[in-house]
Amino acid sequence: MTDKITFIDLFAGIGGFHLAFHNLGAECVFASEWDKDARKTYEANFAKISPELFKKNTNGETRFAGDITKVDASKIPDFDILTGGFPCQPFSIIGAKAGFEHETQGTLFFDIERILKEKQPKAFVLENVRNLTAHDKGKTFKIIIEHLEKLGYFVHYKIINALDYGVPQKRERIIIVGFKENVPFSFPAPLPIEKRATIKDILETGNIEDKYFVKPEIRDRRHAKMLLKTITEPSRPYITHENVSGSVTPHSYSCALRAGASANYILINNERRPTERELLRIQGFPDWFKVVVSYSGIKKQTGNAIAVPAIESVAREVLKSLRLFKEIKK
Structure with missing residues (x-):
């Protein structure tokens, strides 16, 4: 018993x-x-x-x-x-x-x-x-x-x-x-x-692979939209998402991850997509948690x-x- x-x-x-x-x-x-x-x-x-x-x-x-x-x-x-x-x-x-x-x-x-x-x-x-x-x-x-x-x-x-x-x-x-x-x-x-995590706490250290970075034109357009609201760039690191009206706002935290969101729904410093590990960390999964599917797969899974x-x-x-x-x- x-x-x-x-x-x-x-x-x-x-x-x-x-x-x-x-x-x-x-x-x-x-x-x-x-x-x-x-x-x-x-x-x-x-x-x-x-x-x-x-x-x-x-x-x-x-x-x-x-x-x-x-x-x-x-x-x-x-x-x-x-x-x-x-x-x-x-x-x-x-x-x-x-x-x-x-x-x-x-x-x-x-x-x-x-x-x-x-x-x-x-x-x-x-x-x-x-x-x-x-x-x-x-x-x-x-x-x-x-x-x-x-x-x-x-x-x-x-x-x-x-x-x-x-x-x-x-x-x-x-x-x-x-x-x-x-x-x-x-x-x-x-x-x-003071005990709540920020984006800085979940970012991977070291070199991030080029595949996560967006094209310069996407980066520049996103940045310009953000500056329409914020005037100056906030302290890094920050994360942005673009809402349905096209407005881009920076935060020290992510908006809710979504399974069916577009590829560039959330960007770190308007420059790159989160890595698989970062997506898992945003949901509080430990670093020993194995990734055994594609990027799009883990993006969907963390969104759900x-x-x-x-x-x-x-x-x-x-x-x-x-x-x-x-x-x-x-």
């Missing part, structure tokens, strides 16, 4: 949730990710950390599943915490005649719901884009919370910014936490300003990832609440 807290990693991507909970001593007993390249990165980095996920059973299956919609929830190992940064396609609300339980059918949230219903874990931690709270005038988010509460969970939610928790990236996300028992829980307080220090700060509070309740119950 072990006291180790276990979790499952749904919509796993390249393993931000996995890292966060593993860093705090929890054990991953099941994971799911359908994207082929993300699976490649995940296995390359977690085969030694969580080898049980990748061992084949007598049927040739592992605990690292592909399409979660095809996974029988009853066959998932028992666990304490469900985690997942679930994709949120537009919800198709069937209407009152179909009944409340059908409101999430056809969305990937439904798979979270059915697994929670089947396995009844002690807690869950979900992550999504900030706009989820405003989708369909707030109806989508209201339905999600109602469904989680109907399953018997005490639900907490808050929009947090990764910039406040140790990565140089303004990345606002809605975090939804639930417990089967009404345990005390608070979202983590932001780090003091969660900021590890931010979710680790939340995970720490979740584990604290679960252990506190365990002590009270003794």
Whole structure:
């Protein structure tokens, strides 16, 4: 019998949730990710950390599943915490005649719901884009919370910014936490300003390969647009992104990484693109984390990832609440 807290990693991507909970001593007993390249990165980095996920059973299956919609929830190992940064396609609300339980059918949230219903874990931690709270005038988010509460969970939610928790990236996300028992829980307080990372903290040292530098005409155009707003060049290093209106603003942190952004969406000193390692550092991934896909692949993967220090700060509070309740119950 072990006291180790276990979790499952749904919509796993390249393993931000996995890292966060593993860093705090929890054990991953099941994971799911359908994207082929993300699976490649995940296995390359977690085969030694969580080898049980990748061992084949007598049927040739592992605990690292592909399409979660095809996974029988009853066959998932028992666990304490469900985690997942679930994709949120537009919800198709069937209407009152179909009944409340059908409101999430056809969305990937439904798979979270059915697994929670089947396995009844002690807690869950979900992550999504900030706009989820405003989708369909707030109806989508209201339905999600109602469904989680109907399953018997005490639900907490808050929009947090990764910039406040140790990565140089303004990345606002809605975090939804639930417990089967009404345990005390608070979202983590932001780090003091002096402990927050800046772009300078994540830049690679030494010579940067020429392939990361943009053409002179791109550099000059970007620089000219920036000076329309700032008059003088700010202290280096800085990072800029060009918004949809063409405005370019320098910051000591990155805007939110995006999976589908253009090649030059963010530039360091208006001169070059971040390296693969820098993209990972912007999301709080450690330097031992292996890059096994192309630049465009890691750019997409980091754009889809969660900021590890931010979710680790939340995970720490979740584990604290679960252990506190365990002590009270003794």
